[in-house]
Amino acid sequence: MSNSTKQTSDKRASVSTGSRSDETRALADKIKSAKMGAGITDEKKSESHLTGHARAVRLGTEFIAAILVGFGIGYFADLIFGSSPWIMLVMVLVGFAAGVLNVVRSANEMNALAIITPDMDLGPEDDEDVDPIN
Amino acid sequence: MADPNKVDPIHQFAITDIFSIGGEGAGFNIAFTNSALFMVITVLAISAFLILSTGGRGLVPGRLQLLSEMLYEFVANMVRSSAGSEGMKFFPFVFSLFMFVLVANLLGMVPYFFTITSHIIVTFALAMLVITVVLVYGFMKNGLGFLKLFVPAGVPGYVLPIVIPIEIVSFLSRPISLSVRLFANMLAGHITLKVFAGFIVTLSSFGFVGWLGAILPFSMTVALTALEFLVSALQAYVFAVLTSMYLNDAIHPSH
Secondary structure (H helix, E strand, C coil): CHHHHHHHHHHHHHHHHHHHHHHHHHHHHHHHHHHHHHCCCCCCCCCCCCCHHHHHHHHHHHHHHHHHHHHHHHHHHHHHHCCCCHHHHHHHHHHHHHHHHHHHHHHHHHHHHCCCCCCCCCCCCCCCCCCCCC | CCCCCCCCCCHHHCCCEEEEEECCCCCCEEEEEHHHHHHHHHHHHHHHHHHHHHCCCCCCCCHHHHHHHHHHHHHHHHHHHHHCHHHHHHHHHHHHHHHHHHHHHHHHCCCCCCCHHHCHHHHHHHHHHHHHHHHHHHHHHHHHHHHHHHCCCCCCHHHHHHHHHHHHHHHHHHHHHHHHHHHHHHHHHHHHHHHHHHHHHHHHCCCHHHHHHCHHHHHHHHHHHHHHHHHHHHHHHHHHHHHHHHHHHHHCCCC
């Protein structure tokens, strides 16, 4: 019973939007063009507005945390197996690699989210000839 | 703090017991500390704000209702964009974490208030909660297929013995980096603020010239206070974004 009333109310809502849709669409287009003119985009760029400081702290902690975890695993494995310091040395190196991986991943995320405008200088093109001496 | 030459910037992080249950003879001792008090205040403030602001249920929202609706939409968009619409089942979790960290950080900016997120054990507990949810849900939903998270696609078999430990360490480093980032930002910010504010007190004990010189650290303190408000909101946001990204790994383990 309640289901059928819900359906009819949904239908009524769709009908009312249908009769008004041209008007609303025109309004939406107007808003969109006004926003474009003002340089505002609707797209969600979740991390693009982070400050440089926040990005630096993020990369730094990602790197350090992996090394600490590697060190910790190796240290306790050495305590258990009595093989000090060999597992720790290996795991610190693994942690270093994982830290680099973390940094590369978060840098890729930041790059993917960055807003690139035509006036930005992104360095030389790949196919551009750059004389390494001069 | 009364002696101008003994400004102690660490004192604000001291944990004191307000009252305790049990004691020496009882064999257990449960203390209600100032940290616990501010956690309770944080939760009460969030609940009171959300219940009171949405109590009117106006079709046309008032100012406060609009504020809580904006908070809802902000977190909902964040969860949807990082974890997809499937991730919306974790919306209450991410929203609670975001609001808790945000309000705790902002309450810490009030003079004489205790900043609970400046203690690593608090932020580490929050991060472990996130990782536990990721692990439990990942194994519940994908079974052993969740382990594919540690095996990147398209890697030849002979490098897997090197890649898998690296991926595992990278995964285990997430709770550490999540908690250290929040804790370090709050701790460092509050210490810097206290040190610069302490310069004002120390300098002003040198008489008139000291008063003139104290203008410099005073303007620095004003600027740092604004920066700290920014950092408070930003770190809550980063915590919530990373939470929803890690939840995304639990929902879709193959990257």
